[in-house]
Amino acid sequence: MRKSLLIIATCAIALSCDNDPIATTDNNASALTSTSKTAKTTCGFDAYLEDTAAKDPELEARLSAQEAFISNYTAKLEAQEKSGKQNLPLLTIPVVINHLSQSGQRISQAVVDAQMVRLNEVFSGVYASRASSRPSGLPSNARQFGAGNTRIRFTLQAINHRNGSEVIDFFTSNLQFPAVALEEFGGITPTSLGSVINIYVISNLTDATGIRGSGSIPGQATGDQAIFDNIYIDELFFGGDLAPEAVSEGLTLAHEVGHHLNLFHLPGRATENCRFDDAVRDTPNTSKRYSGTVRTGASTTSCGSQDMYWNIMSSVDDSHRFLFTNGQRNRMRATLAGARSGLVQ
Ligand SMILES: [Zn+2]
Numbered sequence: 001m002r003k004s005l006l007i008i009a010t011c012a013i014a015l016s017c018d019n020d021p022i023a024t025t026d027n028n029a030s031a032l033t034s035t036s037k038t039a040k041t042t043c044g045f046d047a048y049l050e051d052t053a054a055k056d057p058e059l060e061a062r063l064s065a066q067e068a069f070i071s072n073y074t075a076k077l078e079a080q081e082k083s084g085k086q087n088l089p090l091l092t093i094p095v096v097i098n099h100l101s102q103s104g105q106r107i108s109q110a111v112v113d114a115q116m117v118r119l120n121e122v123f124s125g126v127y128a129s130r131a132s133s134r135p136s137g138l139p140s141n142a143r144q145f146g147a148g149n150t151r152i153r154f155t156l157q158a159i160n161h162r163n164g165s166e167v168i169d170f171f172t173s174n175l176q177f178p179a180v181a182l183e184e185f186g187g188i189t190p191t192s193l194g195s196v197i198n199i200y201v202i203s204n205l206t207d208a209t210g211i212r213g214s215g216s217i218p219g220q221a222t223g224d225q226a227i228f229d230n231i232y233i234d235e236l237f238f239g240g241d242l243a244p245e246a247v248s249e250g251l252t253l254a255h256e257v258g259h260h261l262n263l264f265h266l267p268g269r270a271t272e273n274c275r276f277d278d279a280v281r282d283t284p285n286t287s288k289r290y291s292g293t294v295r296t297g298a299s300t301t302s303c304g305s306q307d308m309y310w311n312i313m314s315s316v317d318d319s320h321r322f323l324f325t326n327g328q329r330n331r332m333r334a335t336l337a338g339a340r341s342g343l344v345q
Contacts, residue, residue: 042291042315043252044214044232045259049269052220062219066339067279070262073334074327078281081326088151091336092345095197096157098188100164100180101235102203107159111239116156118240118250119257122312125149128323148324150332154257155345157196160188168204181227190230194342197260198230199253205234212237212248213256217264218339231256249318258324261332261340263313265289274303282327283308291315 053059080086095116099107121127125148167186170179180187180200190198206212213233221229233252237243240250266286268276274285287302290309294300294316300307308314313328314321324332336344 042210042212043255043259043265044209044211045216045256046265046269048214048216049220052216052225059220062222063217066219066262066335069338070279070331070334073337074281074330077330077333088333091152091333093152093154093197093336093343094157094195094345095154095199096191097159097199097201098180098190098230099159099161099201099235100168100188100203101161102163102165102168104163106161107201107235107238109159111242112156112159114240114242115238115250115253116154116240119154119254122251122254122322122324123150123152123154123257125323131322148326148329150324150329152261152329152332152336154197158191160191162186162188164188164203168202180232181230190227193226193229197257197343200230200232201235201238202232203235205232206236206245212252215256215259217259217262218335231260247317247319251312251318251321254312255315255321258313258328258332262335263324263328263331265315266308266311266313278313280325280327280331282325283311283313289315291317293317294320 077086077088097107097112101107118127121130128148164180164186167180167182170185179185180202181190181198183189188200190196211234213231215231216229218229221227231253233256234245236245237248237252238250239248243250263280264278266278266283267273267289268278270276274287277283277285284305284307285303286305286307288300288307288309290300290307294309300309308325309316310321310323311328312321312324
């Protein structure tokens, strides 16, 4: 118990500091409108990463080492693509759903199945092919970026359930997110850490913290923090077409899996600065963060180019984002050949 308490104390995360992305990009606010109470809420990834960076002096060195491997690996994939000889093996990754409910009601198999279908539709590019024809404010040139078939697929291994009122209350009152992965606090211990993606579906996450989901990149949660190297998502945004929240089409999970496989948000680790990037070659530099919905005709450019707010790694409502680029695919596949190779079945 003593050790667990120490772990929790060292990873308290001020998730609430990332709950108003519109305010971080003043020149962007006019492009956005809110469609519901939850439209301004987004992802806790940036706050979690910078919190880790502030507490762990070795983080940047670990991330740099990973970047060297990724750069080398993606260069090979790009060379194959140019030569027309690219052959991407299908990579299959098992996932476990850990449901922490405040009501005690179990998540239904139908909801989990719908989410798994949507996750695989996004990663196969099928979702983009279908959704890119929507007249929802997408620029006409958005489709040129293609479907971004990652050749990565996900299979459901198990669903765990626990009535987690105590741990959820603890988390929401203390903003200590990883508590949900600790059995002694009423959470659920992750399954086969490093060989499976553990997805925590949690009641009340958005209402309490203003975020829809969060997670870590590889190399972030290591050592005694490794138990927290999972994905966390509010149950309102989980379930594909069956997700309870009206603005959700189940893309929050695809976005958080993107982080788990080493994708950053499009501005990288700094907004309002065109020199920072997400380390992906075919996503344009941007200094803006987008959320909510995007009004037709509003300004959506920065750093001298059209912003790719319609990317899955953007934080707009699901109706306005629909694809990973080929560059993001390469970065995720490099991660599955390197830091997260244990996930591939
Ligand atoms: Zn995110």
